[in-house]
Amino acid sequence: MSIEVGSVVEGVVSGITNFGAFIELPEGKTGLVHISEVADVYVKDVHDFLAEKDKVKVKVLTIDEKGKIGLSIKQTQEKKPEEHATTQQHAATNNSSFRTPRPARGPRDFRKPNNRFNNTSASFEDKLSRFLKDSDERLTDLRRKTDSKRGGRGSRRSD
Known part of the structure; x- marks a missing residue:
């Protein structure tokens, strides 16, 4: 079987680095699976997923003019989350060097629910006055915190 872009082949892990894993392919060629192409979840350490x-x-993703072969493991796996979890559990029981990764965390929303100014029954002037008052309080708190870190008011020395 010839190694071409888009083909799926079987290989053996010949080396692991901090940026991916080298795979020995048929015909004596070697390709690289970048760390981002190892699994569908975040991969901090390739050793958590692969062993030599x-x-x-x-x-096969790419073959450049120098003969470097770019590979992907995650593109050979199906995208079903239930099947992916059972595959990992099955692999963990069959391969002692395989450790299941921590669950991936989605993007976090750090914004607090801010319903103070969304009261539809309040007039524009009421909303504006509440906003100005809240803004002034926040600026005062900020000044207090930064002044204390600088040594308070009047702490600048004139040289």
Whole structure:
């Protein structure tokens, strides 16, 4: 079987680095699976997913003019989350070097629910006065905190 872009081949992990894993392919060629192409979840350490001499299916992504082969493991896996979890559990029982990764965290929303100014029954002037009062309080708090870090008011020395 010829190694072409888009083909899926089986290979053996020949080396692991902090940026990915080298896979020995048929015909004596070697390709690289970048850390971002190891799994569908965030991969902090490739060792959590692969060990040397593991057999893996990889998809050929790129072959450049120098002969470097870019590979992907995650593109060979199906996208079903239930099946992905059972595959990881199955692999964990069959391969002692496989550790299940922590669950991926989604994007966080750090904004607080801010319903102070969304009262539709209040007039514009009421909303504006509440906003100005809140803004003034926040600026006062900020000044207090930054002044204390600078040594308070009047702490500048004139040289």
